[in-house]
Amino acid sequence: MSSPHSFLDISVVYLKGIGQSRAEALQTELAIFTYKDMLTHYPFRYVDKTQFQTVREVTEESVYYQLRGQIIDIQFVGEKRTKRLTAKFKDASGIIELVWFQGAKWMAEKLKSNTEYIIYGKPTSFMGRFNMPHPDIEVVTPGLLASQSSFQSVYNSTEKLKYKNLDSEGIRKTLRALVSQLTEQNIPETLTQTIIDDFKLISKPDAYRQVHFPDSKLLLDKARYRLKFEELFFVQLKLLRSNHLRHSESVGFVFNKVGDIFNDFYTKYLPFQLTGAQKRVVKEIRVDMGSGKQMSRLVQGDVGSGKTLVALLCMLLACDNGFQSCLMAPTEILAKQHYETISNLVEPLGLKVTLLTGSTKTKARRELHSELESGEINILIGTHALIEDVVIFKNLGLVVIDEQHRFGVEQRAKMHKKNTQPPHILIMTATPIPRTLAMTLYGDLDTSVIDELPPGRKPITTMHFMESQRLRLIGFMKSEIALGRQIYMVYPLIQESEKMDFQNLQAGYDALLNDFPQPQYQISIVHGKLTSRQKEFEMQRFIKNETQIMVATTVIEVGVNIPNASVMIIESAERFGLSQLHQLRGRVGRGAEKSYCILMTSYKLGADSKLRMETMVRTNDGFEISEVDLKLRGPGDLDGTQQSGVLDLKIADLAQDGQILQLARSAAQAILNEDPVLQSPENQLLFNHLQNQHHSRHYWSKIG
Numbered sequence: 001m002s003s004p005h006s007f008l009d010i011s012v013v014y015l016k017g018i019g020q021s022r023a024e025a026l027q028t029e030l031a032i033f034t035y036k037d038m039l040t041h042y043p044f045r046y047v048d049k050t051q052f053q054t055v056r057e058v059t060e061e062s063v064y065y066q067l068r069g070q071i072i073d074i075q076f077v078g079e080k081r082t083k084r085l086t087a088k089f090k091d092a093s094g095i096i097e098l099v100w101f102q103g104a105k106w107m108a109e110k111l112k113s114n115t116e117y118i119i120y121g122k123p124t125s126f127m128g129r130f131n132m133p134h135p136d137i138e139v140v141t142p143g144l145l146a147s148q149s150s151f152q153s154v155y156n157s158t159e160k161l162k163y164k165n166l167d168s169e170g171i172r173k174t175l176r177a178l179v180s181q182l183t184e185q186n187i188p189e190t191l192t193q194t195i196i197d198d199f200k201l202i203s204k205p206d207a208y209r210q211v212h213f214p215d216s217k218l219l220l221d222k223a224r225y226r227l228k229f230e231e232l233f234f235v236q237l238k239l240l241r242s243n244h245l246r247h248s249e250s251v252g253f254v255f256n257k258v259g260d261i262f263n264d265f266y267t268k269y270l271p272f273q274l275t276g277a278q279k280r281v282v283k284e285i286r287v288d289m290g291s292g293k294q295m296s297r298l299v300q301g302d303v304g305s306g307k308t309l310v311a312l313l314c315m316l317l318a319c320d321n322g323f324q325s326c327l328m329a330p331t332e333i334l335a336k337q338h339y340e341t342i343s344n345l346v347e348p349l350g351l352k353v354t355l356l357t358g359s360t361k362t363k364a365r366r367e368l369h370s371e372l373e374s375g376e377i378n379i380l381i382g383t384h385a386l387i388e389d390v391v392i393f394k395n396l397g398l399v400v401i402d403e404q405h406r407f408g409v410e411q412r413a414k415m416h417k418k419n420t421q422p423p424h425i426l427i428m429t430a431t432p433i434p435r436t437l438a439m440t441l442y443g444d445l446d447t448s449v450i451d452e453l454p455p456g457r458k459p460i461t462t463m464h465f466m467e468s469q470r471l472r473l474i475g476f477m478k479s480e481i482a483l484g485r486q487i488y489m490v491y492p493l494i495q496e497s498e499k500m501d502f503q504n505l506q507a508g509y510d511a512l513l514n515d516f517p518q519p520q521y522q523i524s525i526v527h528g529k530l531t532s533r534q535k536e537f538e539m540q541r542f543i544k545n546e547t548q549i550m551v552a553t554t555v556i557e558v559g560v561n562i563p564n565a566s567v568m569i570i571e572s573a574e575r576f577g578l579s580q581l582h583q584l585r586g587r588v589g590r591g592a593e594k595s596y597c598i599l600m601t602s603y604k605l606g607a608d609s610k611l612r613m614e615t616m617v618r619t620n621d622g623f624e625i626s627e628v629d630l631k632l633r634g635p636g637d638l639d640g641t642q643q644s645g646v647l648d649l650k651i652a653d654l655a656q657d658g659q660i661l662q663l664a665r666s667a668a669q670a671i672l673n674e675d676p677v678l679q680s681p682e683n684q685l686l687f688n689h690l691q692n693q694h695h696s697r698h699y700w701s702k703i704g
């Protein structure tokens with residue numbers, strides 16, 4: 001469809017009202033180069049021109065209001081850095097102040113008194129009065145209210161574009177001109193007739209028309225549905241196709257033997273019965289590794305679901321089949337912990353397990369390298385250090401990557417090169433991710449879910465305390481310590497200011513020393529300024545139960561396993577994201593004791609922080625939490641999404657469009673089942689579209 005001279009590829013320079021200078025601004029500001037880019041600069045919302053609230057109804061912060069009235073009293077206030085533009089907005093019910101901190105000068109020129117405006121924005125309250133910073137603002141044009149459609153599109157713009165008269169209104173005008181040129185010929189269909197019929201989709205040109213200039217709510221919904229479906233469909237088609245290609249083309253080591261090592265361990269040394277979910281996942285992995293294809297499998301499981309044991313069993317299978325394996329963890333503490341757990345477990349089997357991290361000494365390293373190359377080492381555990389080129393295996397068969405989101409795609413690729421043919425790869429995620437996101441982020445991997453916790457886990461009770469309840473907190477800590485329990489106390493790590501973090505932590509620690517005097521109480525402290533030896537020393541004291549409280553920054557976030565620690569206190573909990581809070585909470589509840597997580601926050605919480613605390617108190621279910629997280633933050637801020645194509649979605653929203661995604665994925669799957677390489681005449685259309693997407697300018701600009 002996008003042959004070089006197609007309509008969609010025409011430069012926006014040729015659009016009515018867009019000359020060289022505006023075209024350049026569109027390119028640099030919004031990456032809009034072509035007609036297609038322009039058409040896919042979708043409205044970010046629609047104004048229903050018939051629905052208004054009144055100034056008097058403004059009673060809440062951070063909620064959008066749409067008001068209709070006049071502007072009076074426009075003036076600049078403040079000096080230099082605090083200089084801002086204010087205006088009073090008046091309707092029949094009252095007056096609210098509008099404020100502009102940026103673009104004030106331009107706004108001042110544009111605003112007219114005694115003109116009817118529609119404004120839209122989120123109020124904030126200051127000294128008990130509401131004002132509305134940076135509202136969207138638009139003149140009520142006569143006739144507009146009477147026009148048949150009450151929905152008007154609103155577009156993202158930038159300060160620079162506004163100066164060139166390409167604010168939302170300007171962009172809408174430009175699009176009006178462009179949309180009027182659309183025909184069935186210059187906007188060829190991208191989906192097959194079968195899909196269009198099956199899902200009752202409207203045509204592509206209609207979808208473009210209606211999404212920008214809806215004739216009715218119904219048609220707008222249909223347009224958005226069509227465009228979202230198409231977008232998600234092609235993402236899924238691409239992922240599923242590459243998964244299919246991997247299955248059909250890749251060659252992998254065959255682990256077909258379940259030998260003595262695995263059997264011995266399983267029958268004699270397994271410390272507990274596997275959960276049903278662990279068994280199922282191990283089986284899925286075994287099938288993969290025996291298939292003759294290279295495995296790329298993702299294991300998702302909530303904190304504490306027992307991923308380590310699953311990984312170990314798979315590594316034992318590698319041993320049985322004459323291969324080495326390695327396990328990579330994101331931090332040194334975690335690598336060390338894995339090393340200890342695993343070497344203890346396999347001790348009776350006579351396997352050689354070795355640890356390699358950044359602080360492994362040169363001499364030990366040399367020895368390790370030669371033992372690795374001779375095949376003496378069966379299992380290597382470590383950090384990023386494993387990836388280095390000097391680390392050469394005799395015969396690496398399986399790579400386990402724990403807590404995947406901290407490793408990039410390139411690092412995964414580097415592990416592929418550690419043997420003559422790529423080893424099997426098992427990725428274990430730290431936190432559950434929403435299904436929609438998983439399908440898109442890891443849509444090209446096979447996935448397993450450990451959806452069951454080991455038996456006997458008592459649910460963790462989570463409480464939210466305000467600063468005023470600190471005395472109660474200290475009393476609670478003392479009573480838990482008296483019962484023989486240990487306590488984590490975690491401080492947030494704010495990247496911008498390491499110094500401040502440290503001060504916070506240190507102040508907290510000092511206060512704690514007052515409340516918990518030595519020698520009756522002992523406190524460990526771990527933070528980024530310590531050397532890894534010092535950290536290790538402090539960790540060990542806590543592990544050996546010589547200290548009752550562990551004060552730490554988030555270094556303990558992932559993986560650490562100390563069953564006797566049954567209380568997790570999170571300071572300034574409002575500064576943490578939901579998945580982090582859930583991870584931290586997962587550090588407790590690992591032993592037989594009743595466990596607690598206490599979220600400490602200041603008095604004043606924003607709506608989002610409140611929702612995060614409430615969610616944590618309400619549920620222990622990682623999947624549920626990840627859904628809320630996605631809704632709050634959008635996919636852009638979630639771990640791992642930065643390197644994926646998720647962020648290129650222009651209209652679909654993974655937090656909202658799960659159902660459409662599911663349909664689109666099934667549709668893509670059904671097509672590939674029938675026609676795996678997309679060679680039927682009907683599917684040519686789809687094949688070409690995939691190829692074109694691949695070579696689009698966006699793609700290249702990203703590589704560059």
Ligand code: ADP
Binds near residue numbers: 272302303305308559
């Ligand atoms: P995660 O999935 O968070 O990495 P771990 O592998 O660290 O979880 O396991 C958490 C804890 O549960 C460990 O103490 C581990 O020994 C224990 N565990 C794992 N599997 C089982 C099981 N089937 N029954 C009982 N305890 C188990």
Ligand code: MG
Binds near residue numbers: 307
């Ligand atoms: Mg783990």
